[in-house]
Amino acid sequence: xxxSKTDDTTTYHHGNLRxxxxxxxxxxxxxxxxxxxTLRGIAKRAGVSHAAPYRHFPDKEALLAxxxxxxxxxxxxxxxxxxxxxxxxxxTRFGICGLAYIDFAMxxxxxxxxxxxxxxxxxxxxxxxxxxxxxxxxxxxEVISECWEQGILQGESPYSIAISAWSIVHGFSLLAIDGxxxxxxxxxxxxxxxxxxxxxxxxxxxxxxx
Amino acid sequence: xxxSKTDDTTTYHHGNLRxxxxxxxxxxxxxxxxxxxTLRGIAKRAGVSHAAPYRHFPDKEALLAxxxxxxxxxxxxxxxxxxxxxxxxxxTRFGICGLAYIDFAMxxxxxxxxxxxxxxxxxxxxxxxxxxxxxxxxxxxEVISECWEQGILQGESPYSIAISAWSIVHGFSLLAIDGxxxxxxxxxxxxxxxxxxxxxxxxxxxxxxx
DNA sequence: ATTTTGAAGTTGACAGTGTAAACATCGGTG
DNA sequence: CACCGATGTTTACACTGTCAACTTCAAAAT
Numbered sequence: 181x182x183x184s185k186t187d188d189t190t191t192y193h194h195g196n197l198r199x200x201x202x203x204x205x206x207x208x209x210x211x212x213x214x215x216x217x218t219l220r221g222i223a224k225r226a227g228v229s230h231a232a233p234y235r236h237f238p239d240k241e242a243l244l245a246x247x248x249x250x251x252x253x254x255x256x257x258x259x260x261x262x263x264x265x266x267x268x269x270x271x272t273r274f275g276i277c278g279l280a281y282i283d284f285a286m287x288x289x290x291x292x293x294x295x296x297x298x299x300x301x302x303x304x305x306x307x308x309x310x311x312x313x314x315x316x317x318x319x320x321x322e323v324i325s326e327c328w329e330q331g332i333l334q335g336e337s338p339y340s341i342a343i344s345a346w347s348i349v350h351g352f353s354l355l356a357i358d359g360x361x362x363x364x365x366x367x368x369x370x371x372x373x374x375x376x377x378x379x380x381x382x383x384x385x386x387x388x389x390x
Numbered sequence: 391x392x393x394s395k396t397d398d399t400t401t402y403h404h405g406n407l408r409x410x411x412x413x414x415x416x417x418x419x420x421x422x423x424x425x426x427x428t429l430r431g432i433a434k435r436a437g438v439s440h441a442a443p444y445r446h447f448p449d450k451e452a453l454l455a456x457x458x459x460x461x462x463x464x465x466x467x468x469x470x471x472x473x474x475x476x477x478x479x480x481x482t483r484f485g486i487c488g489l490a491y492i493d494f495a496m497x498x499x500x501x502x503x504x505x506x507x508x509x510x511x512x513x514x515x516x517x518x519x520x521x522x523x524x525x526x527x528x529x530x531x532e533v534i535s536e537c538w539e540q541g542i543l544q545g546e547s548p549y550s551i552a553i554s555a556w557s558i559v560h561g562f563s564l565l566a567i568d569g570x571x572x573x574x575x576x577x578x579x580x581x582x583x584x585x586x587x588x589x590x591x592x593x594x595x596x597x598x599x600x
Numbered sequence: 601a602t603t604t605t606g607a608a609g610t611t612g613a614c615a616g617t618g619t620a621a622a623c624a625t626c627g628g629t630g
Numbered sequence: 631c632a633c634c635g636a637t638g639t640t641t642a643c644a645c646t647g648t649c650a651a652c653t654t655c656a657a658a659a660t
Contacts, residue, residue, distance in 0.1 A: 194609065215425070219647065229610050231648080236608090240647065271599065296564075331598035336585055343582065344558065344589040347565060351557030354506075361553075372553065375546055379554040383593025388541035389481065407637080429618065439639050441619080446637090450618065603660075610653070617646065624639070630632085 198236040200226050205247050210290040214297050219243070244294060251291035255284045256315050263323075270326045274333070277323050278349045278377050281316070285353035286369075292357060296350075320346055345380065352376050408446040410436050415457050420500040424507050429453070454504060461501035465494045466525050473533075480536045484543070487533050488559045488587050491526070495563035496579075502567060506560075530556055555590065562586050 204226050208217045219240045220230045237243040259280040266272050285292040321342045327333040328341065335341035355361055356369065364372070414436050418427045429450045430440040447453040469490040476482050495502040531552045537543040538551065545551035565571055566579065574582070 197608080218645085220645080230646095231611080232609050234648075327599075328596070331596040333594050333599065334596035335589060335594050340582065340585055341589070341594055343562065343565065343571075344586050344594065347561030347586065348554065348558040348590070349561070350564070351559070351561030352553065354560070355553065355557060372550065375550055376554050376557065379545060379551070379593075380558070380590060381593055381595050381599075383589075383591055383595075384543050384545050384551055384554065385591055385593075386538070386541040386544035389537075389543065389591075428616085430616080440617095441640080442638050444619075601660100603658105605656105605658080607656095608654085611651085612649105613651100614649085615647095618644095620641105620643085622639100622641080624637105626637085627635100629634085 194228065197226065197228065197232065201233055201236060201243060202246050202250060205243055206250075206290055206294075209247070209294055214244070214294050247291070248295050251288065251295045252314060252316065254288070254291065255281070255295075256319065258284055259316065259319060270323065270330055271332050273323050274327050274345075275377055277320055278345060279373055281349045282353050282356065282373050282376075285357050289357040292353065296354075317342065317346060348376060348380050407436065407438065407442065411443055411446060411453060412456050412460060415453055416460075416500055416504075419457070419504055424454070424504050457501070458505050461498065461505045462524060462526065464498070464501065465491070465505075466529065468494055469526065469529060480533065480540055481542050483533050484537050484555075485587055487530055488555060489583055491559045492563050492566065492583050492586075495567050499567040502563065506564075527552065527556060558586060558590050 201222060204222050205217065208222060208225070219233060222243070223230045223233055226232075233240075233243060237246065259277060262276050262280045263273055266276060321338060324333060324341050324345065325338040328335070328338045333341055335344070352373070361369065361372070411432060414432050415427065418432060418435070429443060432453070433440045433443055436442075443450075443453060447456065469487060472486050472490045473483055476486060531548060534543060534551050534555065535548040538545070538548045543551055545554070562583070571579065571582070
């Protein structure tokens with residue numbers, strides 16, 4: 181009779197809420213924006229009374245936090261799936277991490293926005309979900325360490341390289357989904373992604389630069 | 391009797407509200423966080439009835455937008471002040487832009503947060519204040535163009551370099567003020583800033599990297 | 601098979617929010 | 631000096647998050 185934490189299968193009285201609530205929440209974030217999403221609105225769209233969510237989440241923030249956790253999990257797995265396909269070459273794996281990060285942001289902007297909305301809105305993301313402690317950052321760190329040990333990447337430490345890499349990749353993701361880079365077509369955006377990683381890898385120093 | 395848009399001098403019935411409201415708003419953002427700030431709370435702290443702000447701003451969002459504009463303006467001027475002191479050397483000027491951007495974020499985290507809270511909260515930042523159209527980004531672009539023309543920086547275009555530069559600098563700023571990089575002391579944070587810019591300038595490719 | 605029981609959902613209430621409309625007030629202009 | 635419009639106040643409303651009391655129903659216990 182134990183209700184497992186990750187309860188997918190149909191259960192309960194009215195179907196499987198909890199799950200449905202998370203889905204609806206994401207839907208509504210896609211349509212409007214994380215701030216304008218209302219708990220009552222979510223409940224209504226789920227076809228349930230306005231207080232029903234409280235049987236599954238202590239408060240609104242907790243529901244949103246679940247969306248965040250789910251997003252984190254999906255992001256991590258999407259990156260990992262791509263990594264699986266290119267075992268071996270450490271540098272390539274590094275590139276894949278960066279590209280996959282940006283791709284996740286562009287493919288799932290709603291997830292991405294809730295995930296990194298931290299200080300604003302009501303979404304007070306728990307510390308364990310902050311960038312550096314996130315599994316995604318840890319993955320970055322692993323892959324970068326591998327490169328660093330092989331002398332493929334240089335820097336003060338793998339950690340400092342990871343900071344640089346995460347910064348550039350995350351910053352670009354924000355531009356891509358928010359400022360949307362002046363409506364560039366998919367092709368040039370793809371080129372831009374690669375250009376971005378290249379500029380970090382090879383640097384932007386010109387011939388006349390000291 | 392015209393009330394100029396930027397009304398600093400004391401006027402009106404009850405002193406100079408508008409100005410005071412913006413100040414109080416910023417104060418309260420510093421204390422709690424942009425989302426939890428309430429219009430009624432701002433009014434109360436300004437010693438005024440809860441509807442008074444509506445004589446100066448059409449709605450809450452407009453007040454917050456004014457805070458954003460002010461932040462943008464301060465950021466721009468702080469960067470410019472530092473640039474004034476180092477006319478001449480284009481590359482140094484580029485470095486100053488990046489450092490000053492990060493410094494602004496760290497010195498005025500409240501401003502920085504409202505400014506880039508875009509999609510979340512109620513702060514729907516107008517398009518004209520989005521990163522790429524902001525004067526700050528334009529400044530980046532100018533300085534980078536200068537370097538690019540002199541062959542000090544390389545890349546597909548000044549614009550693409552600016553994207554990379556803004557991305558890394560903005561992403562790092564987020565880490566610094568939000569994830570706060572595990573409570574590093576000021577010294578190592580300073581070193582980190584420089585390391586960050588260096589990694590973009592010189593790249594992170596190691597000896598064994600292709 | 602029937603009772604029991606507690607989780608899941610509902611209803612109604614409350615304080616607090618943003619905002620609008622009607623009213624009050626004061627300083628400068630006629 | 632009277633007026634008038636900008637500035638501030640009061641009252642009111644719809645909506646939010648959240649809580650407490652109530653209902654319902656499916657499975658556990660008898």
